[in-house]
Amino acid sequence: MALDSIQLIELYRKMRLIRRFEERVVELVNRDEIPGVTHEYVGQEAVATGVCVALRPDDVITSTHRGHGHILAKGGDPRRMMAELMGKATGYNRGRGGSMHIADLSLGIYGANGIVGAGAPIACGAALAAKLARSDRVAVSFFGDGGMNQGVVHEALNLAAIWTLPVVFVCENNGYAISAPISQMAKVERLAERAAGYGMPGVAVDGMDVLAVHAAASQAVERARTGAGPTLLECRTYRFVGHFTAEKARGIKYRSDEEVARWRERDPLLTYPQWLRQQGIADPARVEAEVEALLDEAVAFARQSPFPEAEEALDGMYAVSYPGLPARGW
Amino acid sequence: MAVMTYREALNLALREEMHRDPRVFLIGEEIGLYDGAYKVTQGLLKEFGERRVVDTPICESGFTGVAVGAAMLGLRPVVEMMTFNFSILALDQIVNSAAKLYYMSGGQYSVPMVIRGPGGPAHQLAAQHSQSMEVYFYHVPGLKVVRPSTPRDAKGLLKSAIRDDNPVIFIEAETLYGIKGEVPDDPEFTIPLGKAEIRREGTDVTVFAYMGMMYRALEVAEELAKEGISCEVVDPRTLRPMDIETMIGSVRKTHRAVVVEAGAGFAGMGSEIAAFVTENAFDDLDAPVERITGANAPMPYAKNLEQAKTPSKEKIIATIRRVCSA
Ligand SMILES: Cc1ncc(C[n+]2csc(CCOP(=O)(O)OP(=O)(O)O)c2C)c(N)n1
Ligand SMILES: [Mg+2]
Secondary structure (H helix, E strand, O other), X not given: OOOOHHHHHHHHHHHHHHHHHHHHHHHHHHOOOOOOOOOOOOOOHHHHHHHHOOOOOOOEEEOOOOOHHHHHHOOOOHHHHHHHHOOOOOOOOOOOOOHXXXXXXXXXXXXXXXXXXXXXXXXXXXXXXXXXXXXXXXXXXXXXXXXXXXXXXXXXXXXXXXXXOOEEEEEEEOOEEOOEEHHHHOOOOOHHHHHHHHOOOEEEEEOOOHHHHHHHHHHHHHHHHOOOOOEEEEEEOOOOOOOOHHHHHHOOOOOOHHHHHHHHOOOHHHHHHHHHHHOOOOOHHHHHHHHHHHXXXXXXXXXXXXXXXXXXXXXXXXXXXXXXXXXXOO | OEEEEHHHHHHHHHHHHHHHOOOEEEEEOOOOOOOOOXXXXXXXXXXXXXXXXXXXXXXXXXXXXXXXXXXXXXXXEEEEOOOHHHHHHHHHXXXXXXXXXXXXXXXXXXXXXXXXXXXXXXOOOOHHHOOOOXXXXXXXXXXXXXXXXXXXXXXXXXXXXXXXXXXXXXXXXXXXXXXXXXXXXXXXXXXXXXXXXXXXXXXXXXXXOOOHHHHHHHHXXXXXXXXXXXXXXXXXXXXXXXXXXXXXXXXXXXXXXXXXXXXXXXXXXXXXXXXXXXXXXXXXXXXXXXXXXXXXXXXXXXXHHHHHHOOOHHHHHHHHHHHHHO
16 A cells, blocks of 8 residues: 555654654653653654554554553544543543553554553454454554563464454564563564464564555555454564653663664654655654644643542442442442 | 661562572562562572573463472472562462462472562552552462561561462562661571561550551551550551461450551451451450451542542541540
């Protein structure tokens, strides 16, 4: 699927939005306006963007602890995300979830998830439901190289294969699970090779190249949509920052400066807008100004929003199946 | 005696036991090169090498099962759960294997292992990362369950847990790692499992509490003393087996009991203690046993919701006043 210039600009807009969203988050964390723990998606923008632009609005994704990028790429509203991070009543989860649990079912975002690997079978479930309903919706499961070693991910891969489910497994191999290098935690050079063991195609792609990710994801999505079954897509990428936002302040170190610098040279937020300009497709500065305005608004919206009412803490514990039965915790 | 943090006390216990017994080894995520997500295993890889400090991939079920097998062969694994929330993924290995093998095999093999790591509420980490996991474990015959509230207990109880011939669930708290206290530096200092500790003596009411809630109960006791209510604060320390003698002994003296518990109250520790006190000391009670527990909802994220879910000082005070006026 060739991308037209509007779509090519859209790729940049999304990547820029993710990068700047995360940079704003760091500022707000440092000002104690965002509590809890946040894991930034900085460096990996091309993966979420390339994959989600290959999806339809009614397709489903499941995300991870490092979910902001996936959610924004799938169309998440930065205002409601920012409000959720601040624990506000207007947030996606009404202040109940925070960074690791943002969800928007109307956009097919079946949730960030604080448990490594937990999203993979959930994506299979969404895919199974789509298949049973004879719809052609597709589900994407994002997980990391660390997640790739979790048992439940392997169960999910096998289920998707034997039931020919319309799933795309996107393994974002950023080289590390916290500090653990994947080279020591897996015996195969390419995690995509593992797909063969389940009888599905495994594709490795440069996760710093948004066009390459988009092309590979489009193929996998097409395969899923036409009933040919799942694909494991390994995107080689890198996070430019710490595992979580506060890591920097604690001076924790497990990667060499040279390694980080080498990957930063391939920063899609540098290379891609350069390419756009060279091709005469767009002036990136315009996109950047739009993104900034959007984020100004998001932060202002979140700041102005009220906190939830404390009395609400127990509301909505159960879905109300029958009138009269309690929905509250007790 | 030395003054050290709770974290340092745990580290010292691990180091001493590793020196004492070559069968002891550590296994878990990020415990070696990274020195532990919460730095409890700091320096141990350097000191003992890769044979005894084993970094694993993210696979809780797998490495816990590996520890069970190693324990059956005679080693003494100490498994770290990065946080106890992730032990849910290993529940099968813990409940179906570790807890039962000794009994089911007719005593052919025991499973001397410790599973340790932080649990309970922290600071706005939301529902999946704030769970009081002890309740999942103390229901299971074959497991021992420890919740150490002070640096001294952390050291003494962890050493006993490692020396115990049974699987021991040892749940620390992220919010306590930084607290300081006096800790005996004698390498033979241990605290036996199954012994409660009276943290403050009193005459009017026994308040059972552990971990963060124990400290809150002590604050409450201080305040209530001003209005003439004398609280005895009892920390069970080991939740299974419970120390019947000390706990019931205290209630026999005060004739009243309340339990403060951070986790959701339904079928929680308070339920067990209340039943236990009622069965053993009914005739001594001047009032029904009351529970002040976390609300029966998952832990919400927003600070004010988190507070609403957690037993407040005000609520504890009001409950104790009510119990004492009965
Ligand atoms: C089941 C489980 N175990 C451990 C953790 C703690 N943890 C959070 S993120 C993480 C590393 C994940 O690495 P990876 O899957 O590569 O994702 P990345 O952080 O690199 O995006 C770990 C161990 C967790 N959240 N869930
Ligand atoms: Mg990773």
